[in-house]
């Protein structure tokens with residue numbers, strides 16, 4: 494159980510939340526995509542129903558009163574005893590709504606990370622693609638990749654007001670991809686699933702002399718499916734060096750990123 498220490502706006506559609514408390518003892522997150530489950534109040538202002546863990550196993554996972562979603566660990570500093578998450582703000586689910594009104598002093602439960610995934614960080618080139626949900630992991634990639642790596646990064650957001658600060662680094666070419674304002678209905682459903690794919694198509698994926706590379710993507714599931722198909726079927730990249738995952742799906746609450754639709 495952790496307490497919100499700070500909340501910071503990162504552009505119009507993301508908020509950075511720093512959590513702290515004695516329960517962080519022993520916490521670790523080593524890989525860029527390591528994630529934890531955040532337990533939210535089901536209703537705004539309500540109490541958080543807690544996961545029950547016995548002998549290291551989560552025993553009440555099927556309890557319908559639990560409201561949890563996956564979030565990438567953005568940073569963890571054992572010295573300051575703080576873990577930081579960047580949350581997309583939207584009106585369609587408990588996570589997005591909680592993020593919109595998060596305040597210091599609020600209490601949240603966090604479970605995980607269950608495992609740590611360490612992708613290769615020593616290749617010559619990387620192409621990274623994400624929307625808001627994948628952006629914290631993309632920023633982690635940028636933090637962790639060594640200085641010599643050539644990185645082309647593509648980030649899809651609503652518009653210029655939703656861009657977030659990204660530290661400059663040698664060899665980084667960053668492209669913001671704007672959806673344009675979607676003013677009515679369910680903005681998540683109105684998105685064009687090919688926008689990010691079309692932007693990534695401008696990337697150079699390394700020639701014969703460029704050494705090995707890696708393509709990583711995370712975001713809305715239909716957009717990720719279009720991207721994966723393009724990379725493998727059209728660009729002919731080896732499947733083993735393409736890691737593209739649907740982190741959420743338009744119109745689906747609590748989408749399972751391990752399902753075949755991801």
Ligand SMILES: Cc1cc2nc3c(=O)[nH]c(=O)nc-3n(C[C@H](O)[C@H](O)[C@H](O)COP(=O)(O)OP(=O)(O)OC[C@H]3O[C@@H](n4cnc5c(N)ncnc54)[C@H](O)[C@@H]3O)c2cc1C
Nearest residue numbers: 564565581585586587588589681741743744745746747750
């Ligand atoms: C491994 C992993 C790591 C993730 N890391 C992050 C992270 O660091 N930060 C982050 O913000 N998200 C992250 N996500 C995505 C996040 O878990 C989902 O977006 C989740 O659905 C949000 O829960 P919710 O309660 O807001 O919406 P839900 O209740 O799950 O869904 C309700 C509705 O909200 C809509 N919706 C869901 N997510 C979004 C969105 N991002 N934008 C617009 N509409 C949406 C859907 O259309 C759905 O119909 C991650 C997901 C995975 C699998």
